[in-house]
Amino acid sequence: MAADLHCHTRHSDGSATVEEVILFAKGNGISTLAITDHDTVSGWEEAAWYGERYGVTVIPGIELSGYDNKREQKAHILCYFCPQPERLAELCGRIAKDRRQATEQMIQTLLECYPITKEMIVRRAGEGRSIYKQHILHTLMDAGYTKEIFGLLYQKLFDHQEGLAHIEIPYPDVYQVLETIREAGGVAVMAHPGECKKEGLLEELAASGLLDGVEIWHPKNSLEKRPGFQATAQQYGLIMTGGTDFHGMYSSRCDPVGSYTTPEDQLRALYRRKEEKGPFSPRKRNRT
Numbered sequence: 001m002a003a004d005l006h007c008h009t010r011h012s013d014g015s016a017t018v019e020e021v022i023l024f025a026k027g028n029g030i031s032t033l034a035i036t037d038h039d040t041v042s043g044w045e046e047a048a049w050y051g052e053r054y055g056v057t058v059i060p061g062i063e064l065s066g067y068d069n070k071r072e073q074k075a076h077i078l079c080y081f082c083p084q085p086e087r088l089a090e091l092c093g094r095i096a097k098d099r100r101q102a103t104e105q106m107i108q109t110l111l112e113c114y115p116i117t118k119e120m121i122v123r124r125a126g127e128g129r130s131i132y133k134q135h136i137l138h139t140l141m142d143a144g145y146t147k148e149i150f151g152l153l154y155q156k157l158f159d160h161q162e163g164l165a166h167i168e169i170p171y172p173d174v175y176q177v178l179e180t181i182r183e184a185g186g187v188a189v190m191a192h193p194g195e196c197k198k199e200g201l202l203e204e205l206a207a208s209g210l211l212d213g214v215e216i217w218h219p220k221n222s223l224e225k226r227p228g229f230q231a232t233a234q235q236y237g238l239i240m241t242g243g244t245d246f247h248g249m250y251s252s253r254c255d256p257v258g259s260y261t262t263p264e265d266q267l268r269a270l271y272r273r274k275e276e277k278g279p280f281s282p283r284k285r286n287r288t
Contacts, residue, residue, distance in 0.1 A: 029258065
């Protein structure tokens with residue numbers, strides 16, 4: 001049973017629709033898929049409906065943005081099977097508000113430099129409730145200023161040190177994110193620990209007892225570092241997951257859905273943890 005547990009859609013910073021991502025999964029022989037858009041559950045009902053239609057098991061998920069204050073770096077937490085998603089609403093709302101304020105400042109700077117409009121950027125955001133840098137670069141690509149999303153223009157605009165339009169987004173402390181997931185009854189998995197430039201967070205979160213799992217099989221977890229992540233998972237009894245972190249054309253990599261997957265025994269462990277935490281029952285959407 002092939003399971004890709006990390007995919008993004010147009011509900012956040014992916015370029016494909018929910019239906020398209022599910023069809024990509026089905027076409028690539030992926031029988032279980034998790035839609036894990038950033039800081040929103042707005043695509044859950046749609047994903048459940050299309051999953052049933054196309055015969056793909058869809059696990060409800062979300063990737064929550066957090067911050068490791070001790071090491072001063074971002075920390076992302078995947079949440080699966082949340083039986084009380086309304087308990088995530090306040091946290092997601094605050095993240096969305098802060099992202100929106102930062103994005104407004106970015107856009108104002110760019111409107112002074114390029115012949116684009118905010119409406120153009122919003123159209124490329126599609127179903128999403130937030131504008132991401134990928135939507136801005138997509139607009140500039142269509143305007144003829146670049147041939148790629150993540151290239152020299154991206155660095156010129158959004159480099160953390162010298163970016164012309166870079167604005168830091170304040171994210172909640174990672175422990176607050178984990179506590180909120182626990183209150184909502186979700187299964188918490190640390191996403192792509194290999195992306196953290198400073199080490200130690202995984203071990204710290206595992207020891208806290210707030211973490212249920214860690215993403216092992218991911219394009220940004222190098223082959224050299226994976227054994228260490230697996231050893232930590234085994235030491236603390238963490239579930240080990242895998243996912244492509246699919247974003248479609250809004251990615252710097254060429255990784256189709258199903259490029260990175262979760263082993264069947266670990267998928268079963270994820271389901272067992274979900275049963276321990278309580279049932280999830282998504283509302284049905286009526287469609288014709």
